[in-house]
Amino acid sequence: MERSILVCGAPSAGGGAAADWAEDEARLRGLPLRVDHGGQPDLNGARTAVMAVTGLSPEDAVAGRMPGAALPTRAGTWTCPLVMVRDGLARPSRGGGVTLGVDARDPADAAIGFAFDSARLRGVRLHVVHAWALPSCAAELPFGVPEADRATWEDHEVQLLADVLRPWRAKYPDVPVLEDVVLFGPSHALLHHAADAALVVVGHRPGAEWGDVVRSLVRDGSCPVAVVPS
The missing domain is CATH 3.40.50.620 (HUPs)
Incomplete structure (x- = not known):
């Protein structure tokens, strides 16, 4: 499977801002963008991802509810950087x-x-x-x-x-x-x-x-x- 940028989660979980950020990052790196709409990322796909990008609603961020909370505890399966983008963040200037x-x-x-x-x-x-x-x-x-x-x-x-x-x-x-x-x-x-x-x-x-x-x-x-x- 080719290397890619993986977007995890649905827009209702802050995925709108995450998708925008991942799209910019994929364009910057010249890589394809893949979207996983499930609650947890596909770990087989994540092994070939340059990074995974996931959204987080402002309410979850304030409450300390982190996305993919089980991911760090799955030893040996999650190996790429995980980028968390809180919903509502403006696209940064260059x-x-x-x-x-x-x-x-x-x-x-x-x-x-x-x-x-x-x-x-x-x-x-x-x-x-x-x-x-x-x-x-x-x-x-x-x-x-x-x-x-x-x-x-x-x-x-x-x-x-x-x-x-x-x-x-x-x-x-x-x-x-x-x-x-x-x-x-x-x-x-x-x-x-x-x-x-x-x-x-x-x-x-x-x-x-x-x-x-x-x-x-x-x-x-x-x-x-x-x-x-x-």
Whole structure:
């Protein structure tokens, strides 16, 4: 079966916006578009899909009801990126960039590769966000964290992210990259820095439940969310 973009779900589940986004993506990648109107995607077809796109109604997003909730728990069967598009989202302008959430201590290579390739295809900048927290020893300091210590810790995080991205920058030399290391929780950091993005990308471990980051991005974000299995 040829590679394709797979659209999952009916328009009543937010599929209208998802179908529009998938159509644009298929045109961008020069791939055929396939539509599965069932409640759950055809996993045999999904194995040959470059990505699956599914819709989500605003009511479901607010309530935290994620589409295809069983998909991540089917180990070994769901291997392509899943793009969730909340119904009612406007089609992004061509100038919107791609935002990638990365844990520099445990980077998800599949998500990084997907984000770089998405930015390359669109001819836009890739904004990479690494959220970090102060080490546990900071809580034991009686007079707060000295600025010199904070700067040292932050410099270390910057270096970690640079090391993770170095081979990807070499592989995609034409993709401009903005690296951001922020002292926020991951959800807050990505929502803030993806406000003007056309797409936000995060990784996901197969078999794991939907995390707070994905739920927050779908519920409160302003663009489609690509969840890439590790």
